[in-house]
Amino acid sequence: MNRILAAIGLASLALPVAAQEQAGKEALPPVDQQIGAGGRPVGASWSRSPVIAQHGMAATEQPLATQVALDILKAGGTAVDAAIAANAAMGLMHPTGNGIGGDLFAIIYDPATQQLYGINGSGRSPKGQTLDQLKAKLGDADALPSVGALPVTIPGTIDAWFTMHGRFGKLPMDRLLAPTVTYARDGFPVSPVVAAYLAGNLRAFERMSDQFDFTNARATWFADGEAPKAGEIFKNPDLARTLQSIGASGRDAFYDGELTDRMVDYLRAQGSAFTRADFAAHRSEWVEPACAAYRKGFELCELPPNGQGFAALQMVNILKNVDLAQWERGSPEAMHFMVEAKRLAYEDVARFYADPDFASFPLDLLSESYGKARFALIDRTRANPEFGPGEPKLEGPGDTTYLTVVDGTGMMVSLIQSNYRGMGSGLTAPGTGFMFQDRGELYSLDPAHPNAYAPAKRPFQTIIPAFVKKDGEPYMTLGLMGGGMQPQGHVQVLVNIVDYGMNLQEAGDAARFNHDGGRQPTEPLEGPTADPLGTLYVEAGIPAETVEALRALGHKVVVDPTGVQFGGYEAIARDPETGVLTGATEMRKDGQAAGY
Template sequence: MNRLLAACAAIALISAPSQAQPDEAAETEARPVGEQIGSGGRPVGAIWSRSPVHAENGMAATAHPLATQVALDILKSGGNAVDAAIAANAALGLMEPTGNGIGGDLFAIIYDPATGKLHGINGSGRSPSGQTLDQLNEKLGGADSLPPVGVLPVTIPGTVDAWFAMHERFGSKPMADILAPTVTYAREGHPVAPVIGMYFDRALKAFERRQETTPFEFDNARATWFADGPPKAGEIYRNPDLGQTLETIGREGRDAFYEGALAQVMVDYLQRQGSAYTLEDFANHTSTWVDPACVTYRNGFDLCELPPNGQGFAALQMVNILKNIDLAQWERGSPEVIHYITEAKRLAHADVARFYADPDFSPFPMELLTDEYGRERFALIDPARATPEFAPGTIEIEPKLEGEGDTTYLTVVDGNGLMVSLIQSNYRGMGSGLVPDGLGFMFQDRGELYSLDPDHPNAYEPSKRPFQTIIPAFVKKDGQPYMTLGLMGGGMQPQGHVQVLINIADYGMNLQEAGDAARINHDGGRQPTEPLSGPSKDPLGTLNVEPGIPAETVAALEAMGHNVRLVRNGIMFGGYQAIARDPETGVLTGATEMRKDGQAQGY
């Protein structure tokens, strides 16, 4: 126990988010000494964490307290976990538009206690059916990648269709009732949360910088969110346009968004910006039910993830590598543990850059998830040094991953044991900057993740889904459904899932401690958007660490050849939520992210 407490103390994180701007060195600058105030004492658990939340009848964990309350209200009114998850997601699209919205995509894992099965849904959108890679390259004018703003990176929003697919299979309350709380908040207003206010400020400055190099229509977005500058913490924000859009969706259903008047507004707007999308493209959009895959780690824990075009299987590859070494022989904040986690991530993501793509165009080689392959990849790790570059595996078959993706993760579990793990995003920086006339939401810029190399599995093609970063997760314990898990944030997500699992399985942390503990984020290596041939632009990458990582560990990692950077504001290390359900008693335990505004609560 003393060893565990020492390890926990070594990785405590006590600094708060700063006002640093994206992609700037200010992210790594120290906060003023007077602001670096440690935590107080606690009678139980790690002194740097909080108590997890316990309840019996239902629980929700989201990135905004009001969205959590919306989910609980739906549960208390007779809805189930799927109803409540949709309601919370709608609320977050209003309250946290810096991370998600109905202009983006959605993925979810749902455990159904009636059948004992895990169900996965891929709600990601596709490229225009009538635009080829050559035509896209002509519009790009010689650029070697897609921009993060404007019409070219827009893909069809998949979230609304995914809501209705989930609701058709599992929902119980009318969709109009599920969306009604957000309609009310959109019209009457809600106070902006602190971290979200900081992200509004970052987003506006990023859009204005990008206007200088990639001009795009921003008047609609400015009118929707920034008419008087970025909304600030505590300020009442209203979005009646979004309220009207959601009311229409609730009343008229999925087809209103993809075939009706709303679709016509979106297509007319996109075509004015030079898009190749048609009404037929929207009408033909569908979500896909998929089977999650699970791999065994140790101490009875299995991690479950969704297949590509997402990056969830990268977490499974990391698990298959790391189970070949007993990490618990070292303290959690030790250089040995961080070295093995980092090298496992680099090995897994070398395969991500080569093999992960839309499976309708490039089937995933399931050999990558075998124990044997995990042992082969583990054998490539030098225990004393960082390997300069890892190549992908030699599997006989023939997207920018690491950028900060702005995402929300939420989870809801009801008293009957229906468990929902849901993630939803517009991708980078609120999205493309484009807001269809009068509809109150922004189109995603997920198409930035296509490769322009025609030989790459992730190459742009008509009607193709791009590589995706957003991934929900699920954990089994001793073969039984145990925990929903998510950790938002671009390339942080699979390595974040694995770090949380290690904290619980190897170091005995509770759910809240496992998320509050300081994290690492390895950034770089070969990307799914890079050409297959030629060297990687950044083969070693950068190992970013939070302040809770001991200074002696940082020094040891640098001596091992890692390029280490201390980042104090917490932004790149993701946003965590989790709910565990005791299979014997049904008691729920919830945790939320200290780096966000969120809340886990039950009843």
């Protein structure tokens, strides 16, 4: 197994050494080309140990946020309390992935009731704006932009916090937000990956700055004309004041108060149709997770549309028809079946996944018989040049942060939160310290599409938390960030654990693929799709012979050594007998799993 994926190690995060002119010699190559990883006494040579603790654990993309969560647990807070506190910190410390201007989804296991609960904290479009009115604002454009007021939907995160807290919280909300208020007011050191992402977002926003008002966002994050660097102390006093107001006055401070008027006035000045009544009417929704059995007693659980989580369940139902373990994990055979399963599932995502208040979801998509029928479409000898969506019986769906917390009682929280593409729309209302999401970019403009824009409608969502059961019992929280990477990432991690016996950390460190392309949920229902085969991006740890074999099967393969597009992973497993917790976090990010 050590030869499989052996090149992962440092490739995604290493920085080139400074050029050294030595008697006509060329500059030294990057460090990861000069020397490889060291050895390990146990486990895969390309991974590190998972974290093991007993009384509580948190895993986030930022070590400071992980410590905030642990402090809340030690102060008597529940896993939900700690997750809210960590999410608030992440909005400050990782603004390129999330913030209170975005949406939130979570799966919560409550040991008191022994049930899984799902929360859909996604926001809607303006109630008073029709599709025709939106199209008039767009002019000749055939899709919504990624910046400006038009792709903004109601931020759902704050209401989701209070909804979860009302059922499962213990400590007061101002106590949960206090650590982030302090960090925002006094400052914190920026972590390396976030610094790189901030610089990338600044470049992107500057290229599009003639399309939207960048003034307030620039003053908040890029006041000196450049992005904060790794190790630089960053402060956001506006966000500190916003969170203090929310902690003191509750969710209405955001949705039905002075802050609401400030947000609405600003958005309307930018061309939005939102009103204060739109914000006041927003509510999160409790939803029921669905699960699909894989093998060896493992079940993957996901939330229903308007998110894309059920795509992972469809992949599971397809892949259970073949024993992947008969091949090595880095083999072309295993890769080919997983990629084709992804492509089949995502054809249905583009056709059927939408706000269930506006379009019935075909539950037959989740049946084992449907999965078997879709599996039959996979050709072992070649990549199908163009799949189409299935024909189920109609009965009845960027950048992100994922975090997870488990407390000593066994409450488990799997939470994901995002502003969608990059930092979001580029718009920041004066004095608020956060950016509005651009989630509305994912509406279709085809009136016949289930995901078509409509008043007071939630767009298709990419962000999905996951949960894993084993032998019918709660076992593991799981999340993997990054747009369309998420369902295929969930399945790859599950396959690594179930079929290949990897531990939690190895399952995340192992090289991944990200298939991009195929029909999109924003495209018209009729007519050809722009990129039916798509592109298969793989990390450098995939063996070179596998890459060539996949190309021979007809896949368009690109090797990407950066790690950026392959998501960010966290997971915590709980032993149902001992209560011992095992956690893992993402090597491609700045994060930390820690417990006590």
